[in-house]
Each structure stands twice: as structure tokens, then as C-alpha cells.
Amino acid sequence: MRYLVILLLFGLQSVQLFAQTNSYTISFENAVHHEANITASFIDVAEDTLSLRMSRTSPGRYALHEFAKNVYNFKAIDSKGNALTISRTNPYEWKVSGHDGTVKITYSLYANRGDGTYSQIDETHAHLNIPATFMYAPSLRERKIEVSFKIREDLNWKIATQLPHVKDNTYSAPNLYYFMDSPTELSNHKVREFEVDGQTIKLALHDPGTENEADQYFEKVKKVVLAEKEVFGELPKFDYGSYTFLACYIPNASGDGMEHRNSTILTSTRTLANGGLDGNIGTVSHEFFHSWNVERIRPKSLEPFNFEEANMSGELWFAEGFTSYYTNLILCRAGLITPEKYIEGLAGTFNYVWNSPARQFFNPIEMSYQAPFVDAATSVDPVNRENTFISYYSYGSVLGLALDLSLREKGLNLDDFMKLVWTTYGKTENPYTIEKLNKTLNTYAGEDFGKNFFNSFIYKSGMPSYAELFKTVGVSVSQNKEAAYFGAAVSITDDLDGKIRSNTKIGSPAYIAGLDKGDIITAINGEKFPNGIQLNKFIENEFKPKDNLSITFLRDGLERKTEVTLTANPNYTISLIEKNEEAPSKKVLKARKAWLKIE
Incomplete structure (x- = not known):
């Protein structure tokens, strides 16, 4: 009987623990200056000092990004409104002590990069990558989370996210990891969807174009989804029965794509009317394939994903x-x-x-x-x-x-x-x-x-x-052995000289001749650098493999000379054999x- 009571008490504690929810609210009164105001509440905190962090990484990325640099105006109070003690021992963490079991925090966030890693807030949208936006409590990572978005109704914003809907503008996540993996787009976007085997595929399209352009693009998206389903024989089982493409095709975005478990971020400066109808669909293909390969066909080296350190994988x-x-x-x-x-x-x-x-x-x-x-x-x-x-x-x-x-x-x-x-x-x-x-x-x-x-x-x-x-499969691979090769990426300067803009490739003629990044070519065979002509085109048109060139160049302001012996261009052309009349x-x-x- 004693064991039964213990089990019942343990079960009750588990239910209470499960019922505890970390809650967030985010608003955008100062969107014109790229700011969000964020509040969060953590109840029934057992430890004397609650650690709160900004992530240093983001799902789908492997490098460090230091999101804490964009956080300021941090404050913490208890349930009665009393100010709490805040200490800092590293750049990514805020330690809050002196609470009464409840910790409520507020802070401001600056965000102005719209891509798959960062967040962007302005009067066109609130493009939120969750690790770049919300603080979290590592010790409470298994708790349920609810987040309320105070949208800008004056800007006709709507909400698009893989987070399950609770009510009104409130959404939930079963735990911290799912929350961190759930980018959210708040904007006046268009919505398209279709059903595949009982699941819903959605496109939330933030693009200034017409409804007809959105329809055309969504037809392409549907074709990609069905072709990729054929590779694997079935769609993944999406956690809440749907998958959402969050597409921002606007001039102030940064080109990117980032996969998530039941959604993906797609960003481009190309609007659909400005080349995006054809130019953006490749990212759709790549990112949706990840809903199988990476999100569920998962390298063990990325499990669990670490929000505090870089994530390395050999796969x-x-x-x-x-x-x-x-x-x-x-x-x-x-x-x-x-x-x-x-x-x-x-x-x-x-x-x-x-x-x-x-x-x-x-x-x-x-x-x-x-x-x-x-x-x-x-x-x-x-x-x-x-x-x-x-x-x-x-x-x-x-x-x-x-x-x-x-x-x-x-x-x-x-x-x-x-x-x-x-x-x-x-x-x-x-x-x-x-x-x-x-x-x-x-x-x-x-x-x-x-x-x-x-x-x-x-x-x-x-x-x-x-x-x-x-x-x-009837494909030919060929080289033009008559085309000369120099082996350096060269751009034309304001003085119409040629500046080597990247490291010369090991084994190339330029590398062997001792030319390096930053060198400025002023003359070739005693003649001034060819006016307005890209160097590689000039080399291909005027010279042959094995030709020797006398190169005059500047390094650190001093004039130098070297000899370059050209080789055949090592690049291949790949084509259908029919193009060669075979x-x-x-x-x-x-x-x-x-x-x-x-x-």
C-alpha cells in the first residue's frame, strides 16, 4: 500500500510538472526600428537561481551565431512585481535569484536580417527564427511552452508557423526543442494549400506579387512535393498533420533556405515577378527533401542538438x-x-x-x-x-x-x-x-x-x-584543350588594372608564378592591363596553353614582375551526346x- 501511495504521489507530481507551462508574449510596437518587446513567465521554479540563456546556435546551422548580442533592456521580477537580482558570468546567460518561485522577465530585441538563421522585424513583417528571438531556461527545457503573438493588425499581419494553434494568436510547443525548431512568419502573406494522403501542404507566401503569380508558383511547389514523395514512396508523418513553406520573397530579405521538422524557411530578394517564379523553386526542392533527409533520417552526431556550442557532424x-x-x-x-x-x-x-x-x-x-x-x-x-x-x-x-x-x-x-x-x-x-x-x-x-x-x-x-x-546515360564530358588557363580570379580596379580577389589555386599557373590575393596586375607582356576586359576572357582569346606571359604587378605598393606559363583549361563541359550529333x-x-x- 505504501508503494501504491508513493506511485500515486509520483504520478501526481509528474502530471503537475507536465502541466507547468513557460509562457511568452512578443509585440512589435517599434517595428519601424526593428525592435520587438518580449516578456516571459516561468512558474514553480525550484532552483534558487534560474539560468536564462540566448541560444548560440540554430537548428540546421552548425556554426555559432551569438544571438545574445541583440538583446538589451533585460529586467526580471517575481510574482508580486519585486525586482530580482540579475548576475552575468558569461555573454549568453542571465542568472536570476531572489524569486518567490515565479520569474517574469522582459527584454528588447533588435532584429534586422531576414533569412534562415536570424530574425527580421520591420513594417513588412516579423520574420522570427526562434533561437534568435526568445530566451530559454535550460533547466525547464521539457516543459510545455505557449507563445502569444501581438500582431500588427494595422499592417494586416497573419501568423504562419508549424507550432500548433491554441486559440486566438496563441500557439504552443510540447517542449523547448520543438519551440526552437519552429520559425514563425507574421506578415500580410498569401496562403495556398493542398492535401496529400491525408496531410496538408501549405505555402505561406510573403511576396508583393499578384494572386495569379502565387497560384503559378504553388503549382510548381506541388510538383516538387509529389516528385520527392515518389523518391521515398511516402511523405513523412508530420507531427500535426501539416507541413508549411514559409516563403519571404522581398527586397529586404537575405537569400537562404532552412529546414525544420514540419516547415521550412525560404528567403530571397527575388520576388516572383522579378525572376522568382523560376529562380526560387530550387530552394523549395532542397528544403522539402530535408523533411526526410536530415529531419528524420538524422545523423547521430546531431542528437541531441546543442544550443550552447557549435554542432559538428561528419555526415x-x-x-x-x-x-x-x-x-x-x-x-x-x-x-x-x-x-x-x-x-x-x-x-x-x-x-x-x-x-x-x-x-x-x-x-x-x-x-x-x-x-x-x-x-x-x-x-x-x-x-x-x-x-x-x-x-x-x-x-x-x-x-x-x-x-x-x-x-x-x-x-x-x-x-x-x-x-x-x-x-x-x-x-x-x-x-x-x-x-x-x-x-x-x-x-x-x-x-x-x-x-x-x-x-x-x-x-x-x-x-x-x-x-x-x-x-x-548518354552524357558526354569534354575539355577544350586549346583554351588557355591562368588560374586566378581577377577583377578590374578603378584604375583599370586587374586585382586578384581570392587566393590563387594550388598548382595553377598563377600560383606557381607566386601571384597571390591582393596583387594588382598592371601589365602583361609589357602592355597595360587590357582595358575593360575580364582577364580570363583576354587569356582565352589571345593566348594558347604553354604560352609564357611576363606579368608586372603591384604588391604592398611596390612594383614586381613574374613569369606565368599558361596551361590548358582544366574545366569540363557536360552535355547530352546528341549535342555532339551522336x-x-x-x-x-x-x-x-x-x-x-x-x-
């Missing part, structure tokens, strides 16, 4: 990179770009990865480890990324392409492998490791195939035989159609 070549591979492939399959445009568009990413000297330093896993330094991170000291880093988005994308074409040679395909990964790790929400991903490929394609792919291209920095793989065989054409899902 981003798969999480971000394979998603990037599917981004434009889905647009092709959905009929939003032509097969020719898709194929030719592969060249930029391919050349970037293939010709990078960075593979001698890091494999795809190690490139992924660099995310805290490159993922919207900032630094004031110069870095050598041109030579030491390949984006895991791009690296993983070309590896996804190679894996897909390699599997198709065996009568398999990447879609079915992704389905297996989904059912094994995503649908079950069982986080994966690189080793488990390797074993899953072994299971799907055979141990020899799986081990060879990971040992050659993931654990090491090898490159697949792309020319041979492309042949299987007809694909029936077998090759069948393989291409199966790959691109075209009739």
Missing part, C-alpha cells in the same frame, strides 16, 4: 550533399527544367569538386567537420578555403550522382537505396552513423560494392570514373529515361 556530405544532388534532379523529373538544362547545369559543381586541390587535405567526412567554420560563420582573419575546403553540399552532390549512376549499372538505383535508408533510420527515427550507412549500402548493393564505395570515396578522397558513368542507343536512352523519369 553532412550525405545529409546536405545527397539532398543537393536531388535538388535539381527533382526539378527535372517534375518537368520544371529540361533534361538538357539539368545535364549542362552539372558542370559547375562537378568542376568545382573535381579540380579542387582540397581533396589532398580532407575527405568528405573531414570536409563535413568544417561546417562550424563555414556554415554562415564569420571571421576577420584571412583563410585559405579556396585550397583547403570543398563544400560538403557540392562534394556530396557529385558523390550522390556517382553512386546513383553506379547503382544503375547494377540494375539498382539511388531512389531505392534512399527508401531503404528511410525505412531503416528515418521512419523509425533511429539516428544513423557513417558505419551504419555503409552497412546499409552493403545490404542493398552487396558488400563488395558498398565497401569499395565507402573505402574509395568517403573514407578516402578518390573520385569515381565519371566519364564512364556518364556514358551509360545518337544514344536504345539501351542508353532507356537508362537515361529511368534516371530522369522522363517519357
